């Protein structure tokens with residue numbers, strides 16, 4: 001079964017052809033980083049306009065690299081939310097039009113479900129696992145008990161981890177997107193040079209908070225002055241990054257322990273961070289296995305959307321062509337817990 005996946009929830013336009021839910025035949029990603037760099041963050045109106053220009057060539061290239069024509073597709077999946085509404089509408093409208101034109105089924109996919117299950121494009125895993133989606137828009141911990149069953153265990157109460165990377169990079173004058181630049185600079189820095197707060201690490205809950213660390217770096221920069229900051233950029237980057245990733249690792253392991261789960265799967269743009277990866281790999285928790293998709297599958301991509309689409313389409317589930325985009329969309333849990341007991345009545 002050949003499924004075309006289209007992703008335009010933020011500032012990446014991506015299209016991929018995936019065979020039987022796991023074999024990536026093509027995965028084209030057009031990043032708009034250059035468009036948004038000078039603003040230090042994504043400008044929604046510019047993102048949707050750029051998607052209109054690029055999405056058709058991106059889809060054509062995905063079909064070309066997969067060596068198939070539109071006629072050979074068995075279904076089309078597109079991200080329907082959560083994300084920027086104008087951006088989502090571009091990919092979603094194209095997917096619906098193509099499905100209508102080709103008389104093939106269409107399915108709207110939740111972007112978070114794409115991230116949480118992107119690992120299956122590279123690896124066969126058994127359930128349950130703790131899934132940490134850590135991106136520019138989300139920092140969510142889930143107990144994943146099966147496809148379509150995602151119990152939210154914790155989330156950020158303010159900024160997402162990727163957002164903190166981007167904002168700190170902006171105030172250090174490092175450009176956008178900040179995660180990659182900070183990751184690179186930090187490699188030659190001393191992560192113990194400065195002490196930034198590990199927000200909510202002592203908190204009972206599995207929630208996160210990253211706005212405090214951003215303020216701490218802002219205060220630090222103001223107090224030190226431009227020249228001193230520029231001289232110690234690498235150490236600041238490394239110390240900030242260390243503070244963020246320590247909290248992520250601590251809470252993910254705490255989630256796995258509290259649920260008696262022996263697997264943690266990371267996904268989302270920040271999961272590409274090299275320090276986060278090494279800290280997880282070196283963690284002394286020998287009984288907990290850590291899985292990361294390769295960096296290309298961590299950031300936004302069409303293959304993860306095609307992968308999810310396949311699982312629904314093969315069960316005969318599809319979406320009506322009247323489906324609208326949703327800026328907010330919580331993932332479903334097949335069973336939810338009421339007072340610590342499982343309940344399926346929802």
Ligand code: KG4
Pocket residue numbers: 010134135136137138161162163165166177178179180183268269270271272273274298299300
């Ligand atoms: O998943 P993604 O591509 O888009 C969203 O759904 O948000 O994630 C983008 C985020 C940005 O905030 C970016 O700075 C961050 O992921 N990011 C990183 C790295 N690569 C991307 N953060 C830290 N280290 C990286 N290597």
Ligand code: ZN
Pocket residue numbers: 111115135136268269299300
């Ligand atoms: Zn994403």
